[in-house]
Amino acid sequence: xxxxxxxxxxxxxxxxxxxxxxxxxxxxxxxxxxxxxxxxxxxxxxxxxxxxxxxxxxxxxxxxxxxxxxxxxxxxxxxxxxxxxxxxxxxxxxxxxxxxxxxxxxxxxxxxx
Amino acid sequence: xxxxxxxxxxxxxxxxxxxxxxxxxxxxxxxxxxxxxxxxxxxxxxxxxxxxxxxxxxxxxxxxxxxxxxxxxxxxxxxxxxxxxxxxxxxxxxxxxxxxxxxxxxxxxxxxxxxx
Numbered sequence: 001x002x003x004x005x006x007x008x009x010x011x012x013x014x015x016x017x018x019x020x021x022x023x024x025x026x027x028x029x030x031x032x033x034x035x036x037x038x039x040x041x042x043x044x045x046x047x048x049x050x051x052x053x054x055x056x057x058x059x060x061x062x063x064x065x066x067x068x069x070x071x072x073x074x075x076x077x078x079x080x081x082x083x084x085x086x087x088x089x090x091x092x093x094x095x096x097x098x099x100x101x102x103x104x105x106x107x108x109x110x111x112x113x
Numbered sequence: 114x115x116x117x118x119x120x121x122x123x124x125x126x127x128x129x130x131x132x133x134x135x136x137x138x139x140x141x142x143x144x145x146x147x148x149x150x151x152x153x154x155x156x157x158x159x160x161x162x163x164x165x166x167x168x169x170x171x172x173x174x175x176x177x178x179x180x181x182x183x184x185x186x187x188x189x190x191x192x193x194x195x196x197x198x199x200x201x202x203x204x205x206x207x208x209x210x211x212x213x214x215x216x217x218x219x220x221x222x223x224x225x226x227x228x229x
Contacts, residue, residue, distance in 0.1 A: 034217060043203050044156065046217025089155050093214055099169035100146065101214060103155030
């Protein structure tokens with residue numbers, strides 16, 4: 001069956017450390033993968049996109065890696081801050097579907113001061 | 114620059130009733146997608162509208178229908194509401210074309226629908 005799995009447990013990180021979130025997928029052929037941030041009661045906010053032929057993407061304190069052999073993406077936030085506390089969602093856009101993206105269930109990240 | 118606007122923000126309906134949710138896309142975007150997000154879950158794709166036509170549909174029953182207007186705004190209609198339809202309904206917009214979504218989708222804050 002097709003699945004997208006993210007860390008089901010909430011992640012608690014000390015301020016200043018690097019937070020690493022995982023997104024694993026099975027039986028999908030993604031054209032690209034996106035990461036979004038979602039705060040309570042709000043819609044997701046787009047952060048980064050990485051294509052299937054790219055290994056790594058960076059944006060300020062954010063870094064995303066994409067390993068299509070392992071079928072895994074890692075999302076890193078360096079020098080984490082309490083303001084980074086939110087739920088982070090990964091989403092796949094498939095080659096077979098130009099219109100929809102498929103979301104994982106998200107990982108809740110808490111950064112403690 | 115206004116982003117995606119959704120209305121209403123909250124809604125309470127009774128089982129069996131019908132509901133209409135509204136979305137205005139971000140300026141410059143012509144494609145609108147609707148998602149349903151249950152508590153603690155990721156958003157699930159309902160359908161997408163482009164050029165006033167339903168371009169693709171997710172795994173949702175025909176009780177869910179939509180419309181896109183010439184100004185690109187969109188409506189989501191749900192008939193014969195069930196308790197399980199209680200969720201956050203999100204609208205996302207993007208430019209259309211082959212690079213759709215390449216710069217991410219812009220989401221509204223959603224409509225919280227409660228069916229009692």
